[in-house]
Amino acid sequence: MFINRRIVAWAAGMFLVVVVAGCKSKFEKLRASNNVAQKYQEAIKLYNSKKYSKALILFEDLTNRYRGQAEAEDLYYYTAYTNYYLRDYTSARYHFKQFTDIYPNSARAEECRYMGAYCYFLESPKVGLDQDYTYRAIEALQLFINLYPNSERAEEAAGLIQQLRDKLETKAFNNAKLYLDMGLQDDYRAAVIAFDNVLREFPDTKYAEEMEFLSIKAQYLYANQSRPHRQEERFDEMIDMYNNFVTAYPESKFRKDADQLKRDAEKGITEAKKYMDEVSRMATAQAREEESSDKTTIQQ
DSSP, X not given: OHHHHHHHHHHHHHHHHHHHHHHHHHHHHHHHSSOHHHHHHHHHHHHHTTOHHHHHHHHHHHHHHTTTSTHHHHHHHHHHHHXXXXXXXXXXXXXXXXXHHHOTTSTTHHHHHHHHHHHHHHHOOOTTSOOHHHHHHHHHHHHHHHHOTTXXXXXXXXXXXXXXXXXXXXXXXXXXXXXXXXXXXXXXXXXXXXXXXXXXXXXXXXXXXXXXXXXXXHHHHHHHTSOHHHHHHHHHHHHHHHHHHHHHOTTOTTHHHHHHHHHHHHHHHHXXXXXXXXXXXXXXXXXXXXXXXXXXXXXX
16 A cells, blocks of 8 residues: 555656656747747747746747847837846846837837836835936936926826935935044034035935034034134034024924024033133233243343
């Protein structure tokens, strides 16, 4: 009984191997054949069945066979989408562009131009990584809008651009905050400059209020770590920034902390003036003492 079960299991396994081998053999035979019409029909069937890996093999084999013929346009189109569905966005982008270059007057040209730009969008990396592909995606999507301003896809392309710009401004904001987190005097000044640059590049950024507050904080820390003879000037600059901030955001959630920084800056100015007055007084006293000593020496 046990032996019979092993035989049945072995036989079932061998049957499965034979079936799989037969299917593979059938595909390989089709691929190697010169029956391009049959191969073309099978490639479309595989594509429609979402068997994209096998479909792509046949599409690539057929492209050269049909070069210059009417079927070639469909093959370029299907090859681009097959790569897209396989999530090979770099290859898909290349083939979508190739389609628009070869068939600029095709009814599918607009679609392929958009899809090529969309592949760039999908390749845009996470915020913490290099954003070169984000910039490329924005450029490609904007080109699409310029070429097809009345397209139904133009609005969608504009929305994708906004998503990409949101990513860029988040990265820029995080980079600027990094200077503030480093905790060194020169880094505080760099943070002020970086926040200002972000606000110039993204005037409508959702981080505007927070960045303006953090600029005040960075300027305060920069002034507080400065030499006494530079503190009054730098605290004054911070107070100017504070005044602009409360004018723009009178009900800001950062108002309480900003008010405290202003009071600390005013105290810092008072202490800096007192220190500089004392330094001046001591310098004057020393000068008088040296002058008196010189007169005594001359008289002697």
